[in-house]
Amino acid sequence: MGWVAVAGAGELAPLAMQRVVVAGQRLLLCHGQTGYFCIAEDCTHEDYSLAFGCVKGDRIKCSLHGSWFDLANGQPCNEPADCALKTYPTRIEAGQIWVEVVV
Ligand code: FES
Secondary structure (H helix, E strand, O other): OEEEEEEEOOOOOOOOEEEEEEOOEEEEEEEOOOOEEEEEOEOOOOOOEHHHOEEEOOEEEOOOOOOEEEOOOOOEOOOOOOOOOOEEOEEEEOOEEEEEEOO
16 A cells, blocks of 8 residues: 555644544544654554544553553553554644554
8 A cells, every 4th residue: 555645744733633544544643742653543452443542742542441542553552452552653744644554
């Protein structure tokens, strides 16, 4: 699949997130403290959308049971989640935010 433009640069406010679907994969584009991150939408603890949670710093919180995940590497920071989220590289080019998705 390769790199796909998913949003305009500046479209996403700091600490906001946006659902995107690329090649049938449901992803979350997040504007963290240090930049843009893209992760799989569903929590690894149970299939629950992280879009209902919140972004703080460079982490995202699952609102169902409270696990936080590092947006850079997808690793859970606390229980009950114990598996990493899938993460996708991002970059800004030509006024767009791009995500690399390999299918
Ligand atoms: S579903 Fe996310 S921590 Fe339980």
